[in-house]
Amino acid sequence: MFLKIETFAGRSNLPAKVIKLMHRFIHIIPFFFVGLLGMPGRVSAQLIIQKSVIKHEMAPGSGIVDSLEVTNSTNKPLAVKLYWQDFIYRQPFDKGNKEFMPSGTSDYSCADKITFSPNTITLPPFGKQEVKYSVKVPESFKTGCDGVLFFEMSPDVAKSRIGMSFVTRIGTLFFLESTDANKSAKVEDLALNGGVLQGNFHNQGDVVLFPKGVFFFLSEDGLVEDRGEVNKLYVPPQAKADFQFVIPETLPPGKHTVVLTFDLERGDSVVIEVDFNKNPEGDINLVATRD
Amino acid sequence: MRKLTFLTVLMVGALLCFVSGASAQTSSATFPITVDIDNASTATFVVYQVDGGVFTDWPSTTLQFEPILTNVADPGDPPQYAYLGDVYYAVDVWPYGAGALNVTLTYTDDDNPNGSPNDGSGLGVHAIGTPVANDNNGTPDVYTDDTETQIGTRAILANIAQTVYAADILANGQYLRFYVGLSTGNPLESEPAGAIPFNPGDTPGNYTGTLTMTVAAPGP
Numbered sequence A: 001m002f003l004k005i006e007t008f009a010g011r012s013n014l015p016a017k018v019i020k021l022m023h024r025f026i027h028i029i030p031f032f033f034v035g036l037l038g039m040p041g042r043v044s045a046q047l048i049i050q051k052s053v054i055k056h057e058m059a060p061g062s063g064i065v066d067s068l069e070v071t072n073s074t075n076k077p078l079a080v081k082l083y084w085q086d087f088i089y090r091q092p093f094d095k096g097n098k099e100f101m102p103s104g105t106s107d108y109s110c111a112d113k114i115t116f117s118p119n120t121i122t123l124p125p126f127g128k129q130e131v132k133y134s135v136k137v138p139e140s141f142k143t144g145c146d147g148v149l150f151f152e153m154s155p156d157v158a159k160s161r162i163g164m165s166f167v168t169r170i171g172t173l174f175f176l177e178s179t180d181a182n183k184s185a186k187v188e189d190l191a192l193n194g195g196v197l198q199g200n201f202h203n204q205g206d207v208v209l210f211p212k213g214v215f216f217f218l219s220e221d222g223l224v225e226d227r228g229e230v231n232k233l234y235v236p237p238q239a240k241a242d243f244q245f246v247i248p249e250t251l252p253p254g255k256h257t258v259v260l261t262f263d264l265e266r267g268d269s270v271v272i273e274v275d276f277n278k279n280p281e282g283d284i285n286l287v288a289t290r291d
Numbered sequence B: 001m002r003k004l005t006f007l008t009v010l011m012v013g014a015l016l017c018f019v020s021g022a023s024a025q026t027s028s029a030t031f032p033i034t035v036d037i038d039n040a041s042t043a044t045f046v047v048y049q050v051d052g053g054v055f056t057d058w059p060s061t062t063l064q065f066e067p068i069l070t071n072v073a074d075p076g077d078p079p080q081y082a083y084l085g086d087v088y089y090a091v092d093v094w095p096y097g098a099g100a101l102n103v104t105l106t107y108t109d110d111d112n113p114n115g116s117p118n119d120g121s122g123l124g125v126h127a128i129g130t131p132v133a134n135d136n137n138g139t140p141d142v143y144t145d146d147t148e149t150q151i152g153t154r155a156i157l158a159n160i161a162q163t164v165y166a167a168d169i170l171a172n173g174q175y176l177r178f179y180v181g182l183s184t185g186n187p188l189e190s191e192p193a194g195a196i197p198f199n200p201g202d203t204p205g206n207y208t209g210t211l212t213m214t215v216a217a218p219g220p
Helices: A001-009 A016-026 A029-037 B001-025 B166-171
Strands: A047-049 A055-056 A062-074 A079-087 A098-101 A114-117 A120-123 A128-136 A146-151 A163-177 A185-193 A196-203 A213-221 A223-229 A240-246 A253-263 A268-278 A284-290 B041-052 B056-059 B062-065 B068-071 B083-086 B088-096 B102-112 B125-136 B149-150 B164-165 B175-182 B207-216
Touching: A016 B068, A047 A079, A047 A146, A047 A163, A062 A120, A079 A114, A098 B102, A114 A146, A120 A128, A128 B166, A163 B041, A163 B102, A185 A268, A185 A284, B001 B056, B041 B207, B088 B102, B088 B207, B102 B125, B164 B166
Parallel strands: A055 A163, A163 B207
Antiparallel strands: A047 A062, A047 B041, A062 A128, A079 A098, A079 A120, A079 A146, A114 A128, A146 A163, A163 B062, A185 A196, A196 A240, A213 A223, A213 A253, A253 A268, A268 A284, B041 B056, B041 B088, B068 B083, B088 B175, B102 B164, B102 B207, B125 B149, B125 B175
């Protein structure tokens, strides 16, 4: 902003007094914006967390020390409380729906493997602070674990006779995965219902999986006819997640194969092939499936 | 001889210029551009107190009600009283992140003179929450004249626990608005099951609770 004004002043034929006066007002503008931001109630909480998800792949017995930054984007001090909670994914597994639980209560809790500091922060206006965390996993760590570090904006202390405190919190999700973890899954219960192919993604391993499926349709002579993606899934260990996708109406009658691949990361994947037949009336019948 | 040498150098130079010029015209360079976006998350919460349809910025994080004892009986019927809320609240939520964030709503009673917290007789059954998607389509910079569509479940706060998927809302340029108010008992309001207005049968005292909005990413 100041650079533009200097350029303008340099080219201008305005008297020096006028330009000097403009400069004086220009310096007031930032304060005007700050004043606008400070209007009561307009923004009641503005905390920016540098990382919404942190994922570490760790060898048994190893450790990591790292940090993340939190920023107060308002012109007022912001008191923030930090604490850990567990969570588990709940149905539907295609949207990341979670149930948050007290620390150390889920089957795959990371609570005893992660420490962080500090526990409370008072961020100055437009201030930043680093939150340090350290992870240490035991030699016996052969699975995965998760949890969430919450940043909670402290509510007002005052309470009315009838009323409620309004608490807001933003979470950073943590996922730890052992290099020795068992990542295995299977596609089950495939069925054709009208023009829709349905199935279950069964996580048979001991880490939460985030498979994103891609598929393509092959004609009888091996040419790719169409392709698409299955919505990302969030599947806890041993759980099954439903998926489905539509078979395009544009496919001509005849034999077709759909090849469906779920990427499990780290080079692991689940692939299944489904042969189906489309008759001239447009009816589709499942012929065979192959892993 | 000197002249010949000069001419040779001149020709070689001209040739080099020609080659390099031709080369400049026909070759191309590739400059990869990488944008690394942090998977940061943030959410903006704006609270309004709504009184008689007028939205006023509410700077506090305590949503307070001053219910008024009101005769709610039909004219001609014996008087029947309830404590009706004088105001209600609208909380606008803009969750932002690399990838859409989910907003989870939960509520717990704190003080309940009728019994113990969360036993089905506290503020949780006297107050109602309604999540709506606001289309942000009205007058620019005016957040009160937009079209709203109910999303999720309208419920008494005791049953409000649910997650609203920002991906479904923000993809359409909408944002989440959450209304909170006291039950009126008015059948025309189509209040959710279990909603009970404060009435003279309630034990006098402080009825308080905590409404929590949690913003988190769906996953990696």
